[in-house]
Amino acid sequence: MSGRVRRSTVLCMVIGESTGQTEPAAGQVVVRLEDVRKEYGETAALDGVSLEISAGEAVAVMGPSGCGKSTLLNMIAGLDRPTSGSVVVHGEDVGRLGEKALALYRRRHIGMIFQFFNLIDDLSALDNVALAAQLTGTPAGQARRRALELFDELGIADRRNAYPAVLSGGERQRVGVARALMNRPALLLADEPTGALDSRAGEQVMDLLLDLNQIGQTLLLVTHDERLAQRCASRLVELADGRVVGEHSLDDGEHGLTEDEKNDAHSLGRTA
Amino acid sequence: MSAVWRAARGAVRRRRIQTFVIGLVVLMSTGTIVVALGLLDAASAPFDRAFGKQRGAHAVALFDSGRxxxxxxxRAARQPxxxxxxxxxxxxxxxxxxxxxxxxxxxxxxxxxxxxxxxxxxxxxxxxxxxxxxxxxxxxxxxxxxxxxxxxxxxxxxxxxxxxxxxxxxxxxxxxxxxxxxxxxxxxxxxxxxxxxxxxxxxSTASWIRAGLSAVTEELPSDSLTASQSYLTIKRQIGSSANAYAPYLMTFGVLGIVVAVLIVANVVGGAVISGFRHIGILKAIGFTPGQVLAIYLTMVSVPAVVGCVLGTVAGNLLARPLLEFAFTGPDAGVMHSSVGGVPTWVNAVALLGLPSVVVLAAFFPASRAHRMSAARAISAGSAQRAGRALRIQRRLASSRLPRSVSLGLGLPFARPGRSALTLAAVVLGVTTVTFATGLATTMHRFGSVGEDAYQVVVYAGTFKDGREVDPEHSDRDLQSLLRSLPGASEVTARGYAHVRVAGYPQGVGVEGRRGDRTDLGDVLVEGRWMRDAGEIVAPTPFLRERDLKVGDRILLEKGGHRERVTVVGEAMAGNSRTVYSNWSTMIAVSPEEEAIAYHVRLADGADTAAYMAAARAADAGISPTANGPNAITQTIVGSASVLTLMLAAVASLGVFNTVVLNTRERRRDLGMLKSIGMTPRQVTVMMVSSMAALGLAGSLLGIPLGILGHHLIVPEMTDAVDLALPAYMTDVWQPSALTALAFAGLTITSVGALVPSRRAARLTIAEVLHNE
Incomplete structure (x- = not known):
């Protein structure tokens, strides 16, 4: 555990603070869904979902295929709009934002990790990551320097010039995580982040997500993998047929450092 | 319905835009090729048939009966x-x-x-x-x-x-x-x-005919051969109009075919690449490699065949009036009734050839689908591709350009094959626009000759109630009268005497001019206008047919009158049977001639209709006619403009098609980019930038090619009618025109890219990423 604490501390320094305009205090609600409904034609993918996520929390959403997990994630990420109800993230009603405002919202507040990585084949790993910062107007050199720092910390610095096609699954997902962290998002969303990985690579990604949460990164996981949920999340939300059918606290297992360790890491991150 | 046809029909339905583009471009190229080949055939085949049937004379020779x-x-006719x-x-x-x-x-x-x-x-x-x-x-x-x-x-x-x-x-x-x-x-x-x-x-050649005549006359007294005429001269005169149209129509047709090939290769290549998974599934459920290949070939054959059939019909319809127009006049008109329409072989070539070219263009990219194993095809559908052009991408990423622009500029390097095909389509589009613009300018300048010289031609004599009516005034009085009417600025009388030129069997006309102008708006390509008696100016075809040049002397004869004249100038005109002289020269060989027409230049602002009405009122025996535009140049400018617009539209559609394919193939990338904060505007900028780069490159390559085409094709056209154009008609490229053309490629690509780019910008991210 002590090794992870040291790594978390460095990671915290690299990741730094969220670019969100006002940094929420730990425990403050950053995501609030109220009676969210999403219909695709006749089918309701989400049917009156209400949910709150607080700053620094790690929440796992589980449920059978087609229960609405990814739809819920898309609503919060601003990738899709609810048919009714409200999705408020950092005080912004995501469903009411225009296309451009949604893009800016995603840049500022959201980091997204995908099951199939979604890297651009024609860009090197480093350029894939730097791209996220460059879209916000960060100069190329500065973006690349920051991307390199993340690569160093995620242990893939030697693969920075490789194309996605020659990276292993675990390496690709680390690049995906680095890209998600590039703009210091207030909220990290992960859609089946280990779903396309072998068990060893999956373990590595689990460790990474755990480390991130331990330094205060708010995390929402969508997964089928109970081990991932147990290990990385502090709370489990169960969905079935588009409804929340259960919520559980997950304080056992490997999740969570001691409060002192968390506070140490958090305070280091804020002073970095 | 066979499984192949069912699958191919589904592929056609999925690719409506590409199907439309292929159909349109094949229609256009087939149409122009049919017209061009029809004209080429008509320029020689009916003559050859009729000449063969008559066992026409390769040489008509005239000998001095006294020698x-x-x-x-x-005996001479029995020579080997x-x-x-x-x-x-x-x-x-x-x-x-x-x-x-x-x-x-x-x-x-x-x-x-x-x-x-x-x-x-x-x-x-x-x-x-x-x-x-x-x-x-x-x-x-x-x-x-x-x-x-x-x-x-x-x-x-x-x-x-x-x-x-x-x-x-x-x-x-x-x-x-x-x-x-x-x-x-x-x-x-x-x-x-x-x-x-x-x-x-x-x-077969003029030199062989000359050699034959030399052999025949070898043992005859020298100078006994007084004149001779080759059948090649007659053939050339008859087919000259058709031959004038054929080069540029053929150019447009070939450009159209090349564009069609590029687009088809692009469409099928894109369809195969983006359809790897589909190919894998087809093979997995039992389609043989041959059947998969057949699906892709059928997919392009449907629009190609439809476009080809419609193009052939359109070509036949367009060719008929053009052929009738090309075979009128004193020379070509003799074959007017022999030229029916587009011959069967042309239609057969078009109907079989064009679809074959299209299928061949589709075969190579489609054969990738044929070779690919089912497992690889299915895995390739989801596996990531190796990236390309790392250095270029890195330099662009490090540049000061907005990232959406630098990303867009990098896209063509990621798909070099497709980019090369698109670039080629744009180059051809710009080449066409450049070539046609130059052609239209040349033709416009050619057609404008004489516009300023006179606005009204008053013919001596008219017809009333089916009878010819002579002018009420004498020749010279009539000229003075026309000069005195309100609005007249210059009046030049034109007479015409049919004479013979010693040494040539065919007679020629001497057009004598009297009055304010000697040139009547004709353009000199060499020498000067006549100033004194005994001087003529001859059109280029007159000189070429008789192997004469400026400075040569010829003897004009009519009845007992003879006049030796010097060719002092070469004029740009398509008439091989008329030379120009001043009035005294014409009168010297034909003393009784009077003016047959009066060319009137009006003062600035004068009303043409009012002048003509005044002329009619002054003398009931004349026929005033307004000087109209040249029908041939109007036809060429009009048809070239239409063909240019069509090819430019097709090139734009080719770009449009590429962006559609790129968009379809990059849906996942676009979804991801939007998920990390790319705005719809940035997506549009990125996709348009990717094509604008090709547009700029297309302009840089296409403009010189278009100018080269103009320099090659225009002389072919003018040679066909024995015209030599002065430099101001062929040097049509000004810096302003070239700058405007430089925007042609950018415009073609930007217009072609805008619509699919905006569509790409509106992609629903969740849907795109979910589909993965």
């Missing part, structure tokens, strides 16, 4: 190399009064040959009306089939000679005579030359 005997000519010969025939030139000549539809100098029968080994005349002149007092006129028989039975009064009854009409494609009489009659017409008609074993 060579009939027996010498008969002579396939067949007809003659000797006595030949006389009758000088007819203008009214007599025009009432029989003939020139005033009528060449008459004494011949016993219309048949023979060479120049078998087509006696299409009446009968042959078997007895003295009868004459048969040379006239093409279908040009009317009104003069049959009429008496032709020869001044100082017999009265001849028109008993028939015969047509000689060799132009061996204007009329024929019985051998017993010709002596009464005072013949001065003897005609021999030769067919040679080798007659």
């Amino acid at each position: 060579v005997s009939d027996s010498q000519l008969t 190399g002579v396939e067949a010969a007809s003659g000797p025939f006595r030949r006389a030139v009758l000088e007819l009064p203008r009214k007599t000549a025009s009432s029989f539809g003939m020139d005033t100098g009528m060449a008459v040959v004494g011949r016993a029968a219309p048949g023979g080994p060479v120049d078998r005349l087509d006696l299409w009306a009446g009968r042959w002149a078997d007895r003295p007092g009868e004459i048969v006129l040379n006239r093409a089939h279908g040009w009317g028989t009104d003069e049959l039975g009429k008496q032709l009064e020869v001044p100082g000679g017999p009265s001849l009854t028109v008993v028939g009409y015969a047509f000689s494609l060799s132009r061996s005579a204007d009329a024929w009489v019985a051998p017993g009659q010709i002596t009464g017409l005072r013949p001065t030359t003897t005609q021999m008609l030769f067919r040679f074993n080798d007659s």
Whole structure:
């Protein structure tokens, strides 16, 4: 555990603070869904979902295929709009934002990790990551320097010039995580982040997500993998047929450092 | 319905835009190719058929009857190399009064040959009306089939000679005579030359024909050959209009085919790449590699065949009026009734050839689908591709350009094959626009010649109630009258005398000019305008046909009058039978001539219609006509503009198609980019930038190619009608025009890219990423 604490501390320094305009205090609600409904034609993918996520929390959403997990994630990420109800993230009603405002919202507040990585084949790993910062107007050199720092910390610095096609699954997902962290998002969303990985690579990604949460990164996981949920999340939300059918606290297992360790890491991150 | 057809039909439905683009471009290229090939065929095939049927003379030779005997000519015709010969025939030139000549539809100098029968080994005349002149007092006129028989039975009064009854009409494609009489009659017409008609074993080139004539005349007294005429000259004159249209239509057609090939290769290549998973599934469920290949080939064959059939129909419809237009006038008009329409072989070539080209273009990219194993195809559908052009991408990423722009500029390097095909389509589009713009400018300048020189032509004489009415005023009074009417600025009288040029069998017209201008808006390509008596200016075809140049002297003859003149200038005009002189030169060979028309230049702001009305009121025996635009140049400018617009539209559609394919293939990337904060505007900028780069490169390559095409094709067209254009008509490229053209590529690509780019910007991210 002590090794992870040291790594978390460095990671915290690299990741730094969220670019969100006002940094929420730990425990403050950053995501609030109220009676969210999403219909695709006749089918309701989400049917009156209400949910709150607080700053620094790690929440796992589980449920059978087609229960609405990814739809819920898309609503919060601003990738899709609810048919009714409200999705408020950092005080912004995501469903009411225009296309451009949604893009800016995603840049500022959201980091997204995908099951199939979604890297651009024609860009090197480093350029894939730097791209996220460059879209916000960060100069190329500065973006690349920051991307390199993340690569160093995620242990893939030697693969920075490789194309996605020659990276292993675990390496690709680390690049995906680095890209998600590039703009210091207030909220990290992960859609089946280990779903396309072998068990060893999956373990590595689990460790990474755990480390991130331990330094205060708010995390929402969508997964089928109970081990991932147990290990990385502090709370489990169960969905079935588009409804929340259960919520559980997950304080056992490997999740969570001691409060002192968390506070140490958090305070280091804020002073970095 | 077979499984292949069902799958192919589904592929066509999924690719409506591409199907439309392929169909349209094939339609357009087929149409232009059909018209161009139809014209090329018409320029030679009907002549060759008719000439072969008549066993036309490869050379019509005239010998001085005083220097060579009939027996010498008969022996000469047995020289090696002579396939067949007809003659000797006595030949006389009758000088007819203008009214007599025009009432029989003939020139005033009528060449008459004494011949016993219309048949023979060479120049078998087509006696299409009446009968042959078997007895003295009868004459048969040379006239093409279908040009009317009104003069049959009429008496032709020869001044100082017999009265001849028109008993028939015969047509000689060799132009061996204007009329024929019985051998017993010709002596009464005072013949001065003897005609021999030769067919040679080798007659394919002018030099072979010259060689044949040299062999024939080798043992004859020197200078006994007074004139000769090659059938190649006649063939060239008849096909000149058709040959003028053919080069640029063929250019457009070939450009269209190349664009079609590029687009088809692009569409099928894109369909195969983006359909890897689909191919894998097809193979997994039991489609053989051959069936998969057949699906992709059928997919492009459907629009190709439809476009080809419609293009062939359109080409046939367009060719008919163009052929009728090209085969009018004194030379080409003789074949007017022989040129039916587009020949069957052209339609067969179009209907079989174009779809074959398209299928061949599709075959190579589609064969990738054929070779690919099912497992690899399925995995390739989801596996990531290796990236390309790392250095370029990195440099662009490090540049100061907005990231959406630098990402867009990097896209063409990621798909070099497709980018090369698109670039080629854009290059061809810009080449076409450049070429056609230059062509239109040249033709416009050509057509504008003479516009400023005169606005009204007043013809002496008019028709009223079916009768010819003469002017009320004398020639010179009429010129003064027209000059005095309100609005007139300059008046130039134009006379016309039909004379013979010593050494050449065909007669020529001398156009004498009197009054304010000598040029009447004609453009000189060499030399100067005539200033004194004894000087002429000749059009380029006149000089080329007779192998003359500026500075040469020729002898003009009419009746007992002879005038030696010097060619002092070469004029740009398409007439091989007329030369220009001042009035005194014309009068020297034909003293009785009067003006046949008056060319009036109006003062600035004068009303053309008002002047014409005033002229009619001043003399009821004249016909004022406004100077209209040139029909040929209008046709070329109009058709070139339409074809340019179509090809530019097709090139844009090619780009449009590429962006659609890129968008479809990059849906996942676009979704991801939007998920990390790329705005819709940035997506549009990125996709348009990717095509704009190709547009700029296309302009840089296409403009020089278009200019080169203009420099190659325009001389081909003008050569066909024996025109030499002055530099100001061919040097049409100004910096401003080139700058405007440089935007052509950018415009083509930007317009083509905008719509699919905006569609890409509106992609729903969740849907795109979910589909993965």
